Amino acid sequence: MASIEAALAGETVDLLGEAYETVPRTRSVTLAATKLATEQGMILEDDNADPDLQVEYLAKVLALRLKPKNDSSPTADVRLLDLWKQDLLSLDQLFGLIESMSAEKN
Secondary structure, three states, X not given: OOOHHHHOOOXXXXXXXXXXXXXXXXXXXXXXXXXXXHHHHHHHHOOOOOHHXXXXXXXXXXXXXXXXXXXXXXOHHHHHHHHHHOXXXXXXXXXXXXXXXXXXXX
């Protein structure tokens, strides 16, 4: 038998050594994502935008759906920006993560 609890169970995402758990797309998460898109989303459509600012926006979007599994871990947006600035994260990987999380049941 399927249950709501099972449908809302998070999955683990490894951000190069730091574990995060997915957060379901609840009302509050959806509203926060809509607000973020309204305030900052146009940066993705600006061909002349600073790529660091574009990645910062995408990291904030992902952080709405990822929470650290350990209290000592940084938030997902901080972790993703750090990986980006260290050249350990590519835009293809970032968009791939977004796509895989969009396809999830949550």
